[in-house]
Amino acid sequence: MLSRKTKYGLKALSYLAKKDDDKPVQISVISEAENISQKFLESILLSLRKTGFLGSKKGKGGGYYLLKNPDEISIAAVYRILEGPIAMVPCVSLNFYEKCHDCPDEHQCSVHKLMIQVRDNTLSILENTSLSDFVAEN
Amino acid sequence: MLSRKTKYGLKALSYLAKKDDDKPVQISVISEAENISQKFLESILLSLRKTGFLGSKKGKGGGYYLLKNPDEISIAAVYRILEGPIAMVPCVSLNFYEKCHDCPDEHQCSVHKLMIQVRDNTLSILENTSLSDFVAEN
DNA sequence: ATATTTCCTATAGATTTGATAGGATAAACA
């Protein structure tokens, strides 16, 4: 299951993507529109800024705005920042690879091969879906 | 990411599926073969028994054995027992549906539609893969 | 100057996860 952090992050990003202009939007505006705790959202937007998805502006009229076009922001990229690995086991993760502690040889692990399938499939959706898909429909 | 519980459960089930005969296998044997804490594995096998995947026998020569053919045990079914919902958000779960606390109307939620896609795709793998696929290759 | 808004760090409560402990129960078998 998605953590709230990731879900909130995606909702906030899509909120920004749906806007017509690129003017900064205050945290409080997004948090009210999307029913998200303001302080929690603040920390989420902060990490999206530090990882290059958002820009920010302080003071009156300040807030957050997208740094890229919605179609350049893949859901996979956001997911990796907020949620972590997309793979279901560390030993099949492309970006967060780790050896499983219980497997002397991962190529003999029955779970390993299945999880590669799941990963590739999930990846094909998350990589090929962008924020612009959120705007388009609905 | 998969919890250890689920990973261990899958490994234990595939261990049983790989065996030629249907004789009961003791917890200790599986836990040593798969590098799993014995007591932890015990609780996992117990819940797999209570949900109809495994049979058990007490006393000398006892242990656990599969109740169904490996090709009748889908990974999805095991996943739901040990891990819970396959869906990434409760509002798109088929078996564990719940309203998201932050969405007044889920059909207006930008995350909702994407997660249906992810769910269907993951589901198509997990439903169509069974324990017998673990035995076949590798 | 003052008000506004993000920036940043620390912390805290709740929940989940991963595991352990220890005795009860049942079966096998000598």
Place this chain on the structure above:
DNA sequence: TGTTTATCCTATCAAATCTATAGGAAATAT
């Protein structure tokens, strides 16, 4: 019948993670 072997069951616990919250610092607009 008694002993050994193995699962059954409940309770508990430490560590990690998740979901926030608090409070002041820094920057910007007016």
